[in-house]
Amino acid sequence: MTNYDTENIFAKILRDEIPCTKVYEDEHALAFEDINPQAPRHILVIPKGPYVSLDDFTAAASTDEIAGFMRAVGETARRLNLANPGYRILANIGQDGMQEVPHLHVHILGGRPLGPMLKSDP
Ligand code: 5GP
16 A cells, blocks of 8 residues: 555545535445536545555456446436536646545536646646
């Protein structure tokens, strides 16, 4: 496991030390509203295990954890009625990905046409 910081904000949300607006939970994952939404629907899905990023997760997590997490992402979107007309998932990884919180999270964005994937150069 890569240098996981047990005091990161999503670890605290998983331990119920910080509140969140939960939209889905199962044995593998928790999904909750992003505090600073970038679209009409902006949900974060996090695995329950201590994984820093998608890189860490795909290298170290079990097949069950990976399958369970991906199912939870899809299930969350279905429960929010986003599958049709569609939505976007996004995961920022590391420095160039501009990941802010060092616990793997997949963003689910939707609720309107989202436009091109990358608008412009930084
Ligand atoms: P990143 O840039 O790491 O991919 O995304 C981190 C996301 O976490 C951001 O979209 C930010 O708004 C969200 N976020 C940061 N702190 C909190 C928090 O305390 N609660 C919730 N619900 N979202 C948070």
